[in-house]
Amino acid sequence: xxxxxxxxxxxxxxxxxxxxxxxxxxxxxxxxxxxxxxxxxxxxxxxxxxxxxxxxxxxxxxxxxxxxxxxxxxxxxxxxxxxxxxxxxxxxxxxxxxxxxxxxxxxxxxxxxxxxxxxxxxxxxxxxxxxxxxxxxxxxxxxxxxxxxxxxxxxxxxxxxxxxxxxxxxxxxxxxxxxxxxxxxxxxxxxxxxxxxxxxxxxxxxxxxxxxxxxxxxxxxxxxxxxxxxxxxxxxxxxxxxxxxxxxxxxxxxxxxxxxxxxxxxxxxxxxxxxxxxxxxxxxxxxxxxxxxxxxxxxxxxxxxxxxxxxxxxxxxxxxxxxxxxxxxxxxxxxxxxxxxxxxxxxxxxxxxxxxxxxxxxxxxxxxxxxxxxxxxxxxxxxxxxxxxxxxxxxxxxxxxxxxxxxxxxxxxxxxxxxxxxxxxxxxxxxxxxxxxxxxxxxxxxxxxxxxxxxxxxxxxxxxxxxxxxxxxxxxxxxxxxxxxxxxxxxxxxxxxxxxxxxxxxxxxxxxxxxxxxxxxxxxxxx
Amino acid sequence: xxxxxxxxxxxxxxxxxxxxxxxxxxxxxxxxxxxxxxxxxxxxxxxxxxxxxxxxxxxxxxxxxxxxxxxxxxxxxxxxxxxxxxxxxxxxxxxxxxxxxxxxxxxxxxxxxxxxxxxxxxxxxxxxxxxxxxxxxxxxxxxxxxxxxxxxxxxxxxxxxxxxxxxxxxxxxxxxxxxxxxxxxxxxxxxxxxxxxxxxxxxxxxxxxxxxxxxxxxxxxxxxxxxxxxxxxxxxxxxxxxxxxxxxxxxxxxxxxxxxxxxxxxxxxxxxxxxxxxxxxxxxxxxxxxxxxxxxxxxxxxxxxxxxxxxxxxxxxxxxxxxxxxxxxxxxxxxxxxxxxx
Numbered sequence: 001x002x003x004x005x006x007x008x009x010x011x012x013x014x015x016x017x018x019x020x021x022x023x024x025x026x027x028x029x030x031x032x033x034x035x036x037x038x039x040x041x042x043x044x045x046x047x048x049x050x051x052x053x054x055x056x057x058x059x060x061x062x063x064x065x066x067x068x069x070x071x072x073x074x075x076x077x078x079x080x081x082x083x084x085x086x087x088x089x090x091x092x093x094x095x096x097x098x099x100x101x102x103x104x105x106x107x108x109x110x111x112x113x114x115x116x117x118x119x120x121x122x123x124x125x126x127x128x129x130x131x132x133x134x135x136x137x138x139x140x141x142x143x144x145x146x147x148x149x150x151x152x153x154x155x156x157x158x159x160x161x162x163x164x165x166x167x168x169x170x171x172x173x174x175x176x177x178x179x180x181x182x183x184x185x186x187x188x189x190x191x192x193x194x195x196x197x198x199x200x201x202x203x204x205x206x207x208x209x210x211x212x213x214x215x216x217x218x219x220x221x222x223x224x225x226x227x228x229x230x231x232x233x234x235x236x237x238x239x240x241x242x243x244x245x246x247x248x249x250x251x252x253x254x255x256x257x258x259x260x261x262x263x264x265x266x267x268x269x270x271x272x273x274x275x276x277x278x279x280x281x282x283x284x285x286x287x288x289x290x291x292x293x294x295x296x297x298x299x300x301x302x303x304x305x306x307x308x309x310x311x312x313x314x315x316x317x318x319x320x321x322x323x324x325x326x327x328x329x330x331x332x333x334x335x336x337x338x339x340x341x342x343x344x345x346x347x348x349x350x351x352x353x354x355x356x357x358x359x360x361x362x363x364x365x366x367x368x369x370x371x372x373x374x375x376x377x378x379x380x381x382x383x384x385x386x387x388x389x390x391x392x393x394x395x396x397x398x399x400x401x402x403x404x405x406x407x408x409x410x411x412x413x414x415x416x417x418x419x420x421x422x423x424x425x426x427x428x429x430x431x432x433x434x435x436x437x438x439x440x441x442x443x444x445x446x447x448x449x450x451x452x453x454x455x456x457x458x459x460x461x462x463x464x465x466x467x468x469x470x471x472x473x474x475x476x477x478x479x480x481x482x483x484x485x486x487x488x489x490x491x492x493x494x495x496x497x498x499x500x501x502x503x504x505x506x507x508x509x510x511x512x513x514x515x516x517x518x519x520x521x522x523x524x525x526x527x
Numbered sequence: 528x529x530x531x532x533x534x535x536x537x538x539x540x541x542x543x544x545x546x547x548x549x550x551x552x553x554x555x556x557x558x559x560x561x562x563x564x565x566x567x568x569x570x571x572x573x574x575x576x577x578x579x580x581x582x583x584x585x586x587x588x589x590x591x592x593x594x595x596x597x598x599x600x601x602x603x604x605x606x607x608x609x610x611x612x613x614x615x616x617x618x619x620x621x622x623x624x625x626x627x628x629x630x631x632x633x634x635x636x637x638x639x640x641x642x643x644x645x646x647x648x649x650x651x652x653x654x655x656x657x658x659x660x661x662x663x664x665x666x667x668x669x670x671x672x673x674x675x676x677x678x679x680x681x682x683x684x685x686x687x688x689x690x691x692x693x694x695x696x697x698x699x700x701x702x703x704x705x706x707x708x709x710x711x712x713x714x715x716x717x718x719x720x721x722x723x724x725x726x727x728x729x730x731x732x733x734x735x736x737x738x739x740x741x742x743x744x745x746x747x748x749x750x751x752x753x754x755x756x757x758x759x760x761x762x763x764x765x766x767x768x769x770x771x772x773x774x775x776x777x778x779x780x781x782x783x784x785x786x787x788x789x790x791x792x793x794x795x796x797x798x799x800x801x802x803x804x805x806x807x808x809x810x811x812x813x814x815x816x817x818x819x820x821x822x823x824x825x826x827x828x829x830x831x832x833x834x835x836x837x838x839x840x841x842x843x844x845x846x847x848x849x850x851x852x853x854x855x856x857x858x859x860x861x862x863x864x865x866x867x868x869x
Contacts, residue, residue, distance in 0.1 A: 029697025036601055036645065277548045
């Protein structure tokens with residue numbers, strides 16, 4: 001008897017249709033047999049594009065597997081309908097374009113980009129089920145996915161996690177090299193699931209860190225090289241409130257944090273139906289949305305090929321510039337950073353108390369206790385590319401970046417809840433809603449970017465672009481002219497201005513350019 | 528159901544729990560799923576089909592029943608069967624066509640049931656298509672096919688001859704997948720006709736058919752399209768140009784490609800820029816000149832009447848077809864440029 005077809009039906013392509021000029025086409029008589037039933041006996045055998053397949057996987061999961069009727073990743077084409085609701089006057093927006101549920105979308109993008117995703121939320125919210133689905137999407141039998149899943153518990157040892165030396169070898173081996181290791185199967189899988197990772201003892205977390213960070217496992221000087229994998233970790237509490245404190249380096253290796261959203265009891269009938277029919281979505285994943293290893297490889301390369309246009313990149317640069325500066329932390333220009341302050345061990349309140357020169361409400365940098373790392377920025381760009389790819393676009397929109405940013409940074413950019421911004425009544429909710437705060441932070445950064453008109457008037461960017469064209473055949477006279485322009489620009493920028501994060505980074509960039517031209521000038525003279 | 532459809536009843540009884548679960552799931556996923564319609568369709572259409580297959584090939588009854596059950600779940604969930612007569616052709620496909628070819632259905636029940644149902648829906652939705660003729664010709668000829676692959680090729684040819692002009696090229700290739708006697712029958716050619724000659728002429732002459740009844744259309748041509756208010760595609764009287772293949776038509780902000788031959792016409796969506804790229808005439812050796820003279824169509828030395836007011840008449844011509852438009856009509860008049868010899 002055939003499988004349960006209605007439950008296994010995949011959304012028909014195109015899942016994100018665009019108004020496009022119909023391309024000239026040769027009419028295919030085979031399309032006579034295409035329609036609502038089946039795939040058509042002689043239908044085209046052309047492979048589904050991978051972005052389409054990814055969307056079909058998304059829609060199958062949201063329609064048939066995970067009941068997550070939330071559309072918190074909102075896109076609009078034209079003004080959306082919006083309503084102000086409640087005493088706190090929060091907006092309810094009805095998006096005018098295809099929007100998505102973060103709880104399904106982000107794990108799927110993690111699968112496509114082979115990154116690391118932490119699913120957080122209370123017990124029974126489908127975190128583990130989501131992770132298992134991703135394993136099945138990678139083509140593993142359900143039983144294998146379940147067996148390979150690592151369950152964190154307080155007695156978990158490194159041997160439990162990575163593997164054991166063979167007992168016979170331990171007794172008879174004359175050297176470490178002679179001891180064979182029985183590696184755990186999960187290490188070789190392309191989807192790795194660590195359930196309740198915050199219940200793993202600290203020492204075992206360190207071994208996990210090596211696997212997550214460097215992609216290999218080590219036991220008794222023996223090395224197991226792991227394949228590129230998508231990682232799914234689950235935790236009931238993302239603030240480290242498990243049995244053990246999660247070591248910071250491990251938390252830092254996690255690329256996105258996705259909170260489970262509350263179940264809407266209006267959808268109880270679907271739960272009831274599952275009980276009555278004994279349905280288990282993970283057992284019914286349609287074959288059409290299962291990806292081969294080669295397809296996931298191609299997904300990765302196609303996502304990396306998505307363009308990140310300069311105007312979008314500039315806004316990300318401007319946003320990232322806001323946070324690292326802390327004037328009171330350093331005596332030298334380069335050391336005026338929050339990282340220096342953090343490593344000094346001096347109390348945060350003591351350092352911020354001396355930071356009275358700027359408008360602390362206006363300065364976005366005052367809202368955080370740290371800046372962004374290189375890893376954070378790389379993750380942000382790859383997920384933005386992944387989202388653009390998922391939507392079928394050749395390049396990243398600003399909205400793609402805006403939508404993934406909170407999920408990438410929510411455990412990376414830490415708010416300073418004592419900052420004046422959070423004291424304003426209208427910003428009270430941002431103390432608890434970190435995703436909302438990060439999105440607001442990015443919007444404020446973009447507003448400031450627009451106010452400064454940096455899309456059209458960016459002399460530092462122009463100088464950088466000029467330098468990027470190369471120094472070949474640049475004469476001594478032109479080099480000197482460029483040095484003068486840099487010095488003039490520095491003088492203009494520092495004249496009577498307060499120092500803000502983006503200005504700080506502009507000045508460091510100008511110093512860098514100045515130094516490169518200075519070195520080049522020395523070299524020219526030596527010829 | 529059991530007195531009239533014992534084989535189907537046995538299959539249902541054997542898989543009762545799973546069949547019931549499928550219906551429950553379909554109801555959950557589609558609020559408009561009508562169990563009454565579903566049960567009636569099973570009784571009236573699926574039962575007889577399974578019985579006809581069981582009579583021919585008892586071992587294929589289960590496969591046929593399961594495939595039909597799954598297909599009907601989808602059809603009912605999408606409102607494609609029921610009291611609504613919009614999909615009468617689909618109903619005829621299940622009532623007449625599928626039971627008429629039990630051997631072919633037994634060969635590949637899922638593929639065939641899905642494909643022929645989809646084709647019926649396609650024909651039903653295509654303006655100007657003669658779906659009833661397709662069902663009748665398929666019912667008459669389908670049992671003569673040797674495999675379900677040949678049956679599907681026959682379906683493609685007959686869909687073209689039923690008016691799906693945009694499938695002309697593919698259908699000509701599908702003709703080659705039929706045995707010659709079946710290909711001649713599909714074109715309703717005289718039984719003593721020579722297939723190679725028929726094959727050549729039908730390819731080269733767009734307005735020729737070996738079927739005398741169809742060949743009459745070369746004198747009449749077609750009235751193409753209608754006002755959207757009456758179910759047509761045109762929001763304003765259309766303008767027409769000649770494209771690389773067929774014609775390109777603009778009505779308001781919409782643009783279409785018009786493909787036409789002796790069997791019918793088909794309007795397909797086209798890009799807005801295609802109209803600007805069109806020309807008023809493409810000519811070929813021996814193609815007669817075309818013009819409007821005193822409200823009539825002058826083609827070479829002959830004159831054809833036009834049932835539209837004289838003022839504003841416009842004519843364009845491709846190598847083998849002529850299209851006349853009027854600012855006072857929502858329908859184009861399309862006819863052959865050269866009347867083929869019999």
